Amino acid sequence: MAEELKFPTGLGTSDAESISLLGQDLAADLMGKVGFGELAFWLVAQRRPSPGEVRVFEAVLVALADHGFTPTAIAARLTYLSAPDSIQGAMAAGLLGGGSRFLGVTEDCGRYLAAALRDGRTAEEIAGSGERIPGLGHPVHKVQDPRTPVLIGIAKEEGLYGPHLRLLEGIAAVHPKKLPLNGAGVCGAALADLGLPVEMLRGFALLARAAGLLGQIAEEHRRPIANQVYMAVDRNAVYEP
Template sequence: MPEFPTSIGTSDPTTIRLLGHDLAGELLGQVGFGELAFWLAARRRPSAGEVRLFEAVLVSLTDHGFTPTAIAARLTYYSAPDSVQGALAAGILGGGSRFLGVTEDTGRWLHRVLEGLDDAESRSDDDWDAVALEAVRAARAAGEKVPGIGHPVHKEADPRVPVMFAIAEDSGSLGAHLRLFAAVGRVHEQVLGRRLPLNGAGVAGAALADLGLPIELLRAFALLARTAGLIGHLAEERESPIAPAVYAEVDRNAVYVPLPDAGSA
């Protein structure tokens, strides 16, 4: 018989094992969901400080009001109330370069800048500023955006950012990605000509990267957090629906615009 190796979970008629532990006897009631999610992705059990920062990231990304992802979930639930999975999927599928995907984009960008950088732990703020300035200039020269700065709502400052930095430092998890991200916040105005706030999705990506989680999976954690928020939106939609009004507002105000005359074939 072929074998299919896994370090995640297995079961037999009497037991369920997860990450090598008896689910019923060793994990239920003893391991929190955040710790378990970290453990599954990192393939190692996190410290208490790492769990604290990781769960802070999840809380910070849970909801941001009537974003396109939340509206999509609510409209899909209105259209198909028998398919809660469809509504959740509709919201999750909207996680991309403008919403939620910034978490991954920022973590990837910071990680790329840090590759090959020696003695990261011993660098001063001035050293980090020099590294950040060079990276921002390189991004600008290449016509690329620097991810993690600017926000459509929080024009002056994102209230999540200083709290996340404080939790990272207090939990012993403030590493090179967060230090570089802070430096980007200090120096980018020299290159871009205007000051933009560091945003919550960006600091979340930096924190997740400092926690040693797989860079390729950073968006997955943003989606994990937002799933809880979408469940909240669907629960509220059941009691105080806004989807019918959104649908009616758009549908009743649709204006037909003739196609431009492309000439005869």
Template sequence: MTDERSYPTGIGTSTSETIELLGLDLASEVLGTVSFGELAYWLATKRRPTAGQLRVFEAALVSLADHGYTPTAIAARMTYYSAPESIQGAIAAGLLGGGSRFLGVTEDTGVFLHEIVAGLGDTAEWDDERWDAVARDAVSAAKASGRKVPGLGHPVHKNGDPRTPVMFRIAREAEVFGPHLSLFEAIGRVHAEVLGRTLPLNGAGVAGASLADAGLPIGLLRGFALLARTAGLIGHLAEEQQDPVGPSIYMEVDRNARYVPPASAPSQA
């Protein structure tokens, strides 16, 4: 009796003559026909995006590609300085920093919104007043439990993230403005009533809401943020190869480090 093993996948396969991807012949039906953004969406969902979904998806990726000398970019540059033979290590180092303060906010916001939206039923005919009531309850509940509302506030863009209104506009134009964006927009309108201060809706948050309304899996939202930031990190590393700042950062910290001897261990009787 043979011991048959099966490892099913709907992504792709290959033979000595062909490569098949998502049920199509890669060479004759995908190359030169399907854009990278469309392929990324298709791989994640196993369905082709509509034109509107693709526009919002690619806009979100562009919005997350880079934000200057963030810790992720610095980590990538410093790793490259330490191991210039390892581009993959430098990129990985930058991606590993995608967490609750940088990049991970995209997923955190999407999850936060989705947990609320999933219980609302059909919201297609809701007006701003109904969304404001739900948003008010959501912010109040977060405050009562000591949680921050993800996607609210930004360390640099104190007076408004320039990406946010553009993403709202693109989603409306693409007819992909659904319940996640509606709730996020409402949070922007009402949160000050609950929190007593006005905070901007940040770009990572609106990206998460946009990706959710575009039909991307909620559990993969951080993956898309990392996909976008990979392009930005490659740009930083290309710049690092031509005009490196890693050595200066290293010397700045190393030469200004202040050694503080550890406290003496208590004597034992």
């Protein structure tokens, strides 16, 4: 007899009478009792976060939700213009733009700091290396990213200011170019200090941006601008055979 197939999971399952999630009864134990941010943390970390961890985690989600007409937002709006019947396509278009220049810095910084801590590198060594350091510098906030002191302050208030944030601040303090810490990088350091896997950090940034993109699409529905963007590019295109 062929061996019975098994596909183990510790997340969710259901039967005719109930739905289980993370070992809890979804309807009785979670709905109305657990916030979405707390649940997202729990799903990835496989442990329920403390109230302080939830506060830091949700501050990160808020910090990354929306920054105006970024490429991710424009992509979502233009896709919605092209296919208003496919809101999932518009959402996906925006999320697919989360890379090394936008949103990806959160994971890049977390990975960089984790590797530096693992290798025992000091802030002085890193700052003097001449290498590109994710989390330093911002194209708009040249002096200070307004999110940075707030995130660091919340982490300190909750006793969650850990080695990743400490190293990132140390690097910025001794870096010869005196570049400001950007919010996305600080978010990555804060998430790493919560013990979340650095390989998942971009996913949290995308989770946050999903809310922002939905807001962008809703605004596009109420007050459309995507056709103007499209026509501005189309009418000013220069054909060079």
